[in-house]
Amino acid sequence: VEMPEKTRIMTAGFQTIFHAHTCEEECTVEKIFETTNNKGVVTKNARFAGVGMKVICMLELARTVPVEEFDEYPFLGRFTLRTEGKTIAIGKIIKLPPKKE
Helix, strand or coil: CECCCCCCCEECCCEEEEEECCEEEEEEEEEEEEEECCCCCEEECCCEECCCCEEEEEEEECCCCCCCCCCCCHHHHEEEEEECCEEEEEEECCCCCCCCC
């Protein structure tokens, strides 16, 4: 996830709207694994992400959405996060959870 300049702080538990191709679904930031700031400094297990940072995080969606990992299908692996009608982050899906039986 890459956060544009006018984004507020994002933490675990942050609720937003996930947009991928034609899908729109409520989601929650479950965990932030890593952040990288503008100077390239990497922070593991970060508590928050701020303006201009790149983030590796886990998102939990309210319902199943048809997406794929970016490396396999780039069109189905891109998404945006929006809050209050404004884009707060753009991202690529790098890993999906195992498929349920």
